[in-house]
Each structure stands twice: as C-alpha cells, then as structure tokens.
Amino acid sequence: MAEMQNRNTRRDLLKNIFRGAGLLGLGGAVWGTAAEKLKASDIVLRPPGAILEEHFTKACIRCGICVEACPYNTLKLATVDGKAAVGTPYFEPRDIPCYMCTDVPCVPVCPSGALDPTELAGDDSGAVSSALDINKARMGVAVVDQEACVAYWGIQCDACYRACPLMGKAITLEFKRNERTGKHAFLEPVVHRDICTGCGLCQHACVTEKAAIFVLPRTIATGKVGEHYIKGWDKADEERLKNLKEEKAKKSSPEDVLNDWENLFDDD
Amino acid sequence: MINAVSKNRYFIFRRTIQIGLLLLFGGANWWGWKIVNGDYSAAYVLEWFYLADPHAVLQTFLAGFVLSSDAIFGGIIVLSFYALIAGRSFCSWVCPVNLITDTATTARKKWQLTKKEGFLGISRKTRFWVLGLGLILSAVVGVAAFEVVNPITMLHRGVIFGFGMGWTAIAAIFLFDLFVVEHGWCGHVCPLGAFYTLTGRFALIKIKHNSDKCTLCGKCFAVCPEKQVLNIIGKKSGFIRGACTDCGRCVEVCEDKALKFSIDNYKNIGVKNNE
Numbered sequence: 001m002a003e004m005q006n007r008n009t010r011r012d013l014l015k016n017i018f019r020g021a022g023l024l025g026l027g028g029a030v031w032g033t034a035a036e037k038l039k040a041s042d043i044v045l046r047p048p049g050a051i052l053e054e055h056f057t058k059a060c061i062r063c064g065i066c067v068e069a070c071p072y073n074t075l076k077l078a079t080v081d082g083k084a085a086v087g088t089p090y091f092e093p094r095d096i097p098c099y100m101c102t103d104v105p106c107v108p109v110c111p112s113g114a115l116d117p118t119e120l121a122g123d124d125s126g127a128v129s130s131a132l133d134i135n136k137a138r139m140g141v142a143v144v145d146q147e148a149c150v151a152y153w154g155i156q157c158d159a160c161y162r163a164c165p166l167m168g169k170a171i172t173l174e175f176k177r178n179e180r181t182g183k184h185a186f187l188e189p190v191v192h193r194d195i196c197t198g199c200g201l202c203q204h205a206c207v208t209e210k211a212a213i214f215v216l217p218r219t220i221a222t223g224k225v226g227e228h229y230i231k232g233w234d235k236a237d238e239e240r241l242k243n244l245k246e247e248k249a250k251k252s253s254p255e256d257v258l259n260d261w262e263n264l265f266d267d268d
Numbered sequence: 269m270i271n272a273v274s275k276n277r278y279f280i281f282r283r284t285i286q287i288g289l290l291l292l293f294g295g296a297n298w299w300g301w302k303i304v305n306g307d308y309s310a311a312y313v314l315e316w317f318y319l320a321d322p323h324a325v326l327q328t329f330l331a332g333f334v335l336s337s338d339a340i341f342g343g344i345i346v347l348s349f350y351a352l353i354a355g356r357s358f359c360s361w362v363c364p365v366n367l368i369t370d371t372a373t374t375a376r377k378k379w380q381l382t383k384k385e386g387f388l389g390i391s392r393k394t395r396f397w398v399l400g401l402g403l404i405l406s407a408v409v410g411v412a413a414f415e416v417v418n419p420i421t422m423l424h425r426g427v428i429f430g431f432g433m434g435w436t437a438i439a440a441i442f443l444f445d446l447f448v449v450e451h452g453w454c455g456h457v458c459p460l461g462a463f464y465t466l467t468g469r470f471a472l473i474k475i476k477h478n479s480d481k482c483t484l485c486g487k488c489f490a491v492c493p494e495k496q497v498l499n500i501i502g503k504k505s506g507f508i509r510g511a512c513t514d515c516g517r518c519v520e521v522c523e524d525k526a527l528k529f530s531i532d533n534y535k536n537i538g539v540k541n542n543e
C-alpha cells in the first residue's frame with residue numbers, strides 16, 4: 001500500500017515536472033516571439049544623438065527623460081500602437097519636427113547611453129565635455145518625391161528650402177530652364193545627405209497635401225556603392241587604390257589545370 | 269472615525285506616497301516640475317542624480333548592452349535601498365499596479381467571487397519562473413524581455429505621457445485578478461515582485477510577530493495579500509520574511525498588538541518562509 005502511494009507521488013512529481021517544463025517552454029516561445037517582434041521597428045525616427053536602431057532598442061531604458069527635456073514636445077514615447085518599440089522615444093516631423101536646439105537639451109540627460117553625446121561632439125575629439133553640435137545629428141535623411149513636389153512641376157515653391165536650418169547646404173535649389181513655357185525656370189529642391197540632419201523641418205513646411213519631402217531613417221533611405229568603384233577624378237578617392245591589397249591572379253598553365261583532376265569539374 | 273483612521277493608518281500613508289509619486293512624476297511632464305523626471309524605469313532626481321530599475325538594468329546587461337554609468341549607478345542605489353533597508357516595499361508603497369490589483373481584490377471580496385486560490389494550477393512560485401525566463405529571454409532575444417511587455421511601467425508611462433491603447437494591458441491585469449486568480453498578478457506572476465522578494469531577504473525593515481500577544485483572531489490572514497508568509501502566526505514569535513510586501517495591513521488590523529514594524533535581527537534567517 002505504502003509502495004503504491006509512493007509510486008503515485010512519484011508519478012505525480014514526474015507529471016508536475018513535465019507539465020512545468022511544458023508550460024515554461026510554451027511561455028518562453030510565446031514571450032520570446034513577442035519580444036522579438038516588439039524589439040525594433042524599421043521605420044522610426046529617433047531623437048538626435050541616437051545610436052544605431054538595433055542597439056537603441058536594447059539600450060533605451062524607456063524612461064522618457066529626453067521627452068520631458070524637449071521644449072517643443074517633438075519627442076513622444078511609443079505606446080503599444082506599434083509606431084516604435086513600446087516606451088521608446090520617437091518623433092513624427094509632419095506633426096512636430098525637431099527644431100534643432102543649439103544646446104540640445106534632450107541628449108545629455110539620457111541615463112542609458114541610447115542617446116550618445118559623443119555622436120554630436122562639437123570638435124572631432126569625441127570628448128563628451130566638448131560642446132554639442134546639433135548639426136552633427138543624423139536622425140534620418142530627407143527624400144523628395146519629385147512627382148508630388150510642385151517645384152518639379154514648375155510651380156514656384158521653396159517652402160522646404162526656406163524651412164531648412166541648413167538652408168543652402170542640406171537643401172539647395174537647382175535652377176533649370178522650363179522648356180514647356182520657354183520663359184520660366186524650375187527651382188528644384190535637392191537634398192544633400194552628407195549634411196541633412198533629418199530634423200524634418202522641411203517635411204513640416206511642405207505645402208502639398210501629403211508632404212512631398214519627408215525624412216526616412218538613414219539605414220533605409222541611403223544606398224552604398226561598394227569598394228570596387230573609385231572616382232578616378234578625385235585625388236582623395238584615388239588614394240584608396242594604393243591601399244587596396246593587390247590580388248594576384250593565380251597563374252597556372254593549361255596542363256596544370258588538366259592535371260588537377262580533382263578540381264577539374266568544380267564550378268568555381 | 270479615529271478608529272477607522274488608525275485601522276487604516278499605513279494604508280492611508282501608502283496611498284499618499286503612491287499617488288504623490290505619480291503626481292510628482294506627472295508634474296514633470298505636465299507642468300515642467302524638476303523634482304523627478306522620467307518614470308519607474310529610470311528617473312532624474314532634482315537634475316542631480318539618477319535612479320534606475322535594477323531589474324531593467326540587469327535585463328539590459330543580459331541583452332548585451334553596457335549601459336552608461338548613470339543608469340548603472342541609479343540601479344545600484346535603488347537595489348541597495350531595497351536590499352538593505354526596505355525589502356519588497358516597492359510593491360505596496362510605490363508600484364502603481366498595486367492600486368489596480370488592490371482594487372480588484374477589494375471588489376472580489378465585496379462580490380464574493382470564488383476564494384479558491386490555485387485555480388488554473390497557478391502556484392505562487394510561478395513568478396520566480398517568470399523572472400528566470402525573462403532573464404534568459406533577454407539574453408537570447410537581445411532585448412530587455414520584460415521591459416517590452418512590462419505593465420508596471422506601461423501604467424506609469426500611461427499616467428505621465430498618455431496611454432494610447434496601453435490601458436488594455438492594465439484592464440487585463442484587473443480582470444485577471446478579479447475573475448481568475450485572487451492576487452493573481454502581484455502574488456503569482458509579476459517578475460519584479462519576485463525580484464524584490466529575492467533581493468529583500470536580508471533587508472532591515474520587517475514585520476515582527478509576538479505570538480504571546482496573539483489571540484488567533486485571524487484578522488491578519490484576512491487582509492494579507494501574501495498569506496503564506498504568515499505561517500508563524502500564533503505558533504512562534506519572529507520576523508515575517510519572504511514575499512511580505514511591508515504593506516502593514518496586518519499591523520493596523522491587529523487589535524492585540526501582536527504585529528509591528530521592526531528591525532530584523534537575522535535570527536533563524538535560514539528558515540524558509542513561504543515565498
């Protein structure tokens with residue numbers, strides 16, 4: 001009898017262990033998937049000085065101190081609506097752009113390192129103590145939809161150009177002759193991505209119904225040429241040639257190739 | 269009247285602190301007060317130093333990011349305060365979810381919904397598994413796993429910065445506590461409560477029981493949100509340890525003065541209270 005009971009409790013114990021392990025596995029799978037999904041968002045604009053998005057969602061402790069520091073109510077904390085990882089700061093320039101405060105109050109208060117003052121270090125020493133330079137912010141980059149921009153239709157509009165705090169540098173107006181009328185000019189806004197901070201003042205100012213100029217995260221809006229193209233007309237770029245490791249072409253005679261029967265039928 | 273106040277003296281004190289803190293944090297965003305900026309994940313105090321949630325700091329560390337020193341020291345300050353002095357008192361004196369779950373418990377008692385604990389087979393130990401699972405997931409997924417779903421900071425941020433749809437998580441907790449498991453969230457699931465239970469084991473402030481004075485009236489059992497910690501009541505004198513939240517409900521309802529706030533002398537600390 002006692003042995004019977006013993007066996008029963010042992011069976012109960014095993015059952016409980018398996019049930020526990022099962023629940024733990026299930027919970028872990030559901031929770032893990034949710035966390036994976038909630039961890040980052042592709043298209044979101046972060047405050048100035050934010051580190052790369054993939055690190056940002058790890059680093060940001062979701063305190064909102066940056067949000068409270070912003071005098072323009074530019075920054076918002078994401079709720080569960082999925083605009084950004086919950087509790088992390090972001091902004092939507094069409095509502096309220098970043099006004100590029102010269103003292104950048106939002107960055108140095110961040111306790112976590114998600115907003116990194118060294119990204120905005122005034123001189124290039126990278127020292128935190130050196131004054132912050134908001135022009136070094138790279139929150140995103142403005143992109144023009146030429147189909148929707150009335151300036152590209154030939155209608156005079158330089159709203160974005162005038163709104164830009166780096167007018168004439170981040171956005172320039174390119175003059176072109178309007179062949180259709182024969183007597184007017186196009187004044188087309190062109191964004192220069194090396195200088196554009198992604199503040200979104202242009203997007204805020206754009207006159208079209210849905211902004212024809214808008215800020216996108218840099219990871220999304222920028223391309224990359226790759227190492228193998230070199231600007232032959234650019235002295236500095238030419239220098240890169242010298243640093244490239246010479247890749248020696250493998251020399252082998254036709255007999256060698258034929259005799260290397262093991263690799264004869266290799267595709268590469 | 270006097271009696272009613274005295275029977276709720278800690279309750280009133282706790283609510284004052286809980287709501288007062290909400291107001292201080294809220295005022296920072298609404299009216300630009302500079303007393304405490306931020307939320308319960310991290311706070312900037314008097315524009316002078318930082319406090320941070322040690323559980324969030326730990327998760328972030330496991331997720332593979334080295335926080336800057338402000339957050340790390342902030343976490344150490346808070347952890348030291350609770351670990352050395354205040355035990356698990358975050359739960360009953362600070363946490364805003366406590367307002368929700370206490371309300372659910374009150375309603376549950378009033379409407380005499382089932383008293384049966386352990387319905388659905390949830391054990392009070394579940395929270396330690398949730399805590400461990402959250403830490404493991406933080407390392408595996410590479411993001412502070414509890415923070416992406418944390419209803420405590422969601423509620424706190426909701427009050428300060430606006431809820432959006434975040435109130436649904438809070439409603440879920442309320443309904444869970446009301447209809448599914450008594451003291452369901454705080455007593456069975458919440459990993460932050462579990463975290464402070466573990467770290468608060470050696471804290472100075474504890475409730476002390478004097479069994480000579482105890483008449484076994486059972487009033488303390490009726491109000492305690494973590495009844496299992498009262499297992500010494502009437503049996504032997506000593507300190508209430510383990511998952512006790514230092515809410516003081518038992519102290520204020522005890523008419524025999526058999527329970528009071530006291531300083532732990534660490535005798536028999538090895539004897540396990542039910543957590």
Ligand code: SF4
Nearest residue numbers: 070098099100101106
């Ligand atoms: S730079 Fe100024 S306007 Fe822009 S996000 Fe920071 S505080 Fe707000």
Ligand code: SF4
Nearest residue numbers: 060061063064066110
């Ligand atoms: S201050 Fe830093 S940690 Fe806090 S919400 Fe802003 S970015 Fe995140």
Ligand code: SF4
Nearest residue numbers: 164196197199200202
């Ligand atoms: S986002 Fe627009 S306004 Fe801001 S710097 Fe770039 S081009 Fe100028």
Ligand code: SF4
Nearest residue numbers: 359363365454458461
């Ligand atoms: S158990 Fe969790 S939710 Fe409940 S009071 Fe404690 S920290 Fe807050």
